Amino acid sequence: MGNIHRVKGNYSEAIASLSAARETFYELDRELDVSYCDRDLAVVFYEQKNYDDAAALFTSAREVFLRLDEPSAAAFCQEMLGSIYCIRGDYQAAETQLESALQTYTSLGSMGDIADCSCSLGDVYRSQQRFDAALESLQVAYDIGQKQGNTLRIANALRVRSYVHWDQAQFAQARHLLLDAQRLYESIEYTRGLELCAEDLAELDRDEQA
Incomplete structure (x- = not known):
């Protein structure tokens, strides 16, 4: 439900809904579900440009996902952290996070995620004026998009x-x-x-x- 509110731009409702769900899962001792709520809350904060709170939640959620063997969810958190570093102009840190996420997506064969991450990486390489690397990454994203329609x-x-x-x-x-x-x-x-x-x-x- 929280995600439906977020997509519609109703951020306060999204935060209230996700926080309530998180509370319930916490009381039931369902650590993984708590982390998924944290991840979704972090996305809301990211969209509100509240990057400090978003980064803190993506970081803590990622640690839990890694411990509980949820590689795709952990990689998503890394990808989002990469985007936050890019927005802040820390391109080296952004590159590290995004390349690591891309590696995970590649090992999982998750083509859509590979495309999105390659697109973000292309933008980071561009910001570093590494134009050939940028075009190469963007071509990967474009080709997957074409293949998937x-x-x-x-x-x-x-x-x-x-x-x-x-x-x-x-x-x-x-x-x-x-x-x-x-x-x-x-x-x-x-x-x-x-x-x-x-x-x-x-x-x-x-x-x-x-």
């Missing part, structure tokens, strides 16, 4: 790829990729993606005219 993953890979070209002042290529991503987000009515593309295109206009 997953429009969101394809669009995300194209949007981040546009940043790689943008950073190298290849504005026409960047614009082309952003417009492609925008069309794909539109086709699945993904509002957040459309907002990002609109912001990026406006900023790209300013950069080109500078």
